[in-house]
Amino acid sequence: MFEELFWSVSGEVVNVGLFVITRSLSQATHRFAGTDASGHTKPSEKAQFLREGDLVNQLQSDQLRNPDARVTLESRSDAPLLSKYADSYWGIGSGDIPRFAAQFWELASITRNWRPLHVTSPITAPFTGREEIIDWRKSRLDLCESDHERELWLANRWTRGSEAWGQRGVAISQMAGLRATLFSGEIYQNGVAAIIPKDPTNLPALWAFCSSDQFAQEVRKIDKKLSVTNLTLIKVPFDLAHWQSMASERYPDGLPMPFSDDPSQWLFNGHPKGSEYPLQVGIARLVNYRWPRQTGSSFPDCPALSSDGLETHTDADGIVPLAAIAGEASAGDRLRGLLAGAYGAEWSASKIKELLGDWHSLEDWMRDGFFEEHCRIFHHRPFVWHVWDGRKDGFHAFVNYHKLAALNGEGRQTLEKLIYTYLGRWIERQNDEVREGKEGADGRLTAAVHLKAELEKILKGEKPYDIFIRWKPIHEQPLGWDPDVNDGVRLNIRPWLTATLAPSTKPKKGACILRVTPKINLGKDRGKEPHHPKEEFPWFWTWDEATDDFEGGKEFDGARWNDLHYSIKEKRNARTRKAMTEATTNV
Secondary structure (H helix, E strand, C coil), X not given: CHHHHHHCCCCCCCCCCCCCCCCCCCCCCCEEEECCCCCCCCHHHHHHHHHHCCCEEEEHHHHHHCHHHXXXXXXXXXXXXXXXXXXXXXXXXXXXXHHHEEEHHHCCCCCCCEEEEECCCCCCCCCCCCCEEEECCHHHHHHCCCHHHHHHHHHHHHCCCHHHCCCCEEEEECCCCCCEEEECCCEEECCEEEEEECCHHHHHHHHHHHCCHHHHHHHHHHCCCCCCCCCHHHCCECCHHHHHHHHHHHCCCCCCCCCCCCCCCCCCCCCCCCCCCHHHHHHHXXXXXXXXXXXXXXXXXXXXXXXXXXXXXXXXXXXXXXXXXXXXXXXXXXXXXXXXXXXXXXXXXXXXXXXHCCCCCHHHHHHHHHHHHHHHHCCCCCCEEEEECCCCCCCEEEEEHXXXXXXXXXXXXXXXXHHHHHHHHHHHHHHHHHHCCCCCHHHHHHHHHHHHHHHHHHHHCCCCCCCCCCCCCHHHCCCCCCCCHHHCHHHHCHHHHHCCCCHHHCCCCCCCCECCCCCCCCCCEEEECCCCCCCCCHHHCCCCCCCCCCCCCCCCCCEECCCCCCCHHXXXXXXXXXXXXXXXXXX
């Protein structure tokens, strides 16, 4: 019977419980018995535990002493609750995270319109959860349909938890693992609770407790839900004297200063030496990327940085081909020079072997390993794009995404330089080798010419090689390759995922002109869009029937679909209509 009960739960995230309750009033001496099988994962193990496990016997009246009179099988500590020493706050909710949030590396720098966003942590560690930023421009209020709604939005979402902004504490990810990290006062997202000590001198003790296994165990005694509320986190017993003693032993010189060797965190210093991924950092620096602290951003107890001397090795246009092209040395030689400058006297042949691990050579890693690793480390929002023609012996180039998405037409110029200077010189070389009868030259020429044609389609931007941004009216949609870096990698990369490799290269299913296809979901985002006029946002009315004259569904749907396509003709017509409307209004 018990085993059948647990097997009947097929995929739902639920907790199964069996209760026996009577209507009679309890007496002070009345007790109840129970057992908790949640520590076992398999239904058969749970069933066996329920048949053979020990029962816990508790006084019913003792349950009234628990926080919120919660029923628990655990004995309650006599220590005061954490709420005596700390407050806990819930983070903001934007209503449209894909629109307003980004990974910090998706922008060349954290500009005045963006703010660091503290997000959930993958592990318990002093400084994690620091990889995202949020658009703090007033344009976020465009989602509101009235002044009243704007007021509620500001009060209930965009300023939620602001009591903790600028304060020090501990950030807890409110999901299953209750992972902890130190909090330094940034804006923080829904799903993160900021626990702020009422007395700042108690922060070391608070951190020692929250980063221990005991904290999660105490929380789970009173709440076994997958996600717990911010207030539940401080309804656990906290022995201040004990944890002060623990903090003194662990941190005799005080809590650690903000630092991270992880390049996916804002705190990272941008230097290959000492990095968790030195080769990745080397490639990024080679194509002229710099981390936030290198571009003027500072964080509490973590100042901005001056030049580290590696700038002399970077490429001004952000394009670094693997082969020596257009008078530039090969990417391998240039990366060796940069790493030699970074490591100084420590640089040697044995050092590069250590960094490469199982890879045979630096060239092999750059060609076959770099981009897959780059996508994994940077959450499949790559900022260094490895463009190739589908052949291992063909055209390969690393391109700085920020140069491709630069404003005022500079991004288009970068793409043109990639096509007509670097790839153009490569094609000239293959033509020469075809005439000389060199082996493989015919195949390399075919693949490179096909890549050139695909890149020119991206440059022109006719569908399906267009960029589509669902929150921009159709008259503001890009004409050709004219991306806005503020819209993020996810949407701007779409034409590059659409571009195909030459059939002669026998590409794998799903392959594109990027060395590895990033795992990017262009489907429907959560939530519904507020009402928008059909002539400016036809896709919110009929996302699946977009046509040249915008015919389709008549009722507003508001679904947040992203993988839609509009022709250049449609966009130009929309711009003409907008200009005519504005001219008429002005008259």
